[in-house]
Amino acid sequence: MDVISNCVCVNKKDAKKVLDILKNGNALRSGLKPKRIEDKIAFAVSQVELTRGLLEKSGVTFEICKDSFEKYKYSFKRLSEVIPGISSYLIIGDIAIINYKKDMGLLKKAARQIMEMNPRIKAVYAKTATLGEFRIPELILLEGEDKRLTIHKENGLRFYIDLAKAYFNPRLAGEHMRIADLIDDGDSVLDMFTGIGGFSINIAKKRKANILGVDINPYAIYLAERNYHINKKILKGDVTFMRADSSRLDKIIANKFNKIIMNNPTMSINYLSSACNLLEKGKSTIFLYVLESKNSNILNKIRGSIKCPYSFEVGKPRKVIEYSPSMSIYEIDIVMWVTISP
Ligand SMILES: C[S@@+](CC[C@H](N)C(=O)[O-])C[C@H]1O[C@@H](n2cnc3c(N)ncnc32)[C@H](O)[C@@H]1O
Secondary structure (H helix, E strand, O other), X not given: OOEEEEEEEEEHHHHHHHHHHHHHOOOEOOOEOOEEEOOEEEEEEOOHHHHHXXXXXXXXXXXXXXXXXXEOOHHHOOHHHHOOOOOOOEEXXXXXXXXXXXXXXXXXXHHHHHHHHOOOOOEEEEEEEEEOOOOEEEEXXXXXXXOOEEEEEEOOEEEEEEOOOOOOOHHHHHHHHHHHHHOOOOOEEEEOOOOOOHHHHHHXXXXXXXXXXXXXXXXXHHHHHXXXXXXXXXXXXXXXXXXXXXXXXXXXXXXXXXXXXXXXXXXXXXXXXXXXXXXOOEEEEEEEEEEEEOOOOHHHHHHHHOOOOOEEEEOOOEEEEEOOOOEEEEEEEEEEEEOOOO
């Protein structure tokens, strides 16, 4: 039986490029076959706004649509059709992760199903929590071998990931690319919570920018360095990684930046003062990520947290990732005009 789905329709010549963008940005709806409509191809997508955002940046001509799609054969079925109650899971390299549910029997059944559906998956874990300052996932092995080190492909880049020692979220792929598009050649960029280097290395692939990636977790910095080296041949920008506490960064380095990425959504707001002291003279932008409930007044909270003596404008919050039924991660652009040398 066919399935009605939101979709995106593109010229045949752009189909391969669009498929890569949708896959890397986690916007492709799995289990449904692309469809030919006259001289165009339609892909079923999971989120219309995410798709629009990804494709607007790519320069490809596209149309958002709604149509019926044929399902792939059994091995590509959506998990929810096989195991009711478990709808989605993340794939990081050759590891799959399901969000924890109390029913261990259900999780184990889902894990077996995932391995059957994706022969390249070597381990399936349930994630129970994200812990501590380093934001490390707490995982229970459900099926396969206990391996947490893997290589993950994102936006044409390769990343060493170690789920036991450093944070990584494949759902940020589209956001890494979106921010990279907002950086210009020659920019001085600070990636204040770089983790394994996702934003920094995506930016360096697109732009001749000078980028500093900072993280408090030494092992994340070790992986970020390795990730820089395995991708070096295709990078245009210059990246340096540094282990440091970003709350003290303004006391440690003399560098100034015109773009600052603050992607530590549970804590970012507390680091705004340090970020202010690291801005170049002139116009600068801070990309701030916050975890908030749907009804909270994010703008008031942010405006109240900015203590720098510069004029600033806070943009509209943009939802990046749904975290739970009531909480989401939002990105807010803060544009600052630095009039005095900090
Ligand atoms: C959400 S993760 C960052 C993800 C990363 N930006 C990416 O795109 O993959 C938050 C990171 O902040 C780091 N962190 C936490 N407190 C910090 C601090 N005071 N200074 C620098 N990094 C910190 C954690 O180690 C973690 O890697």
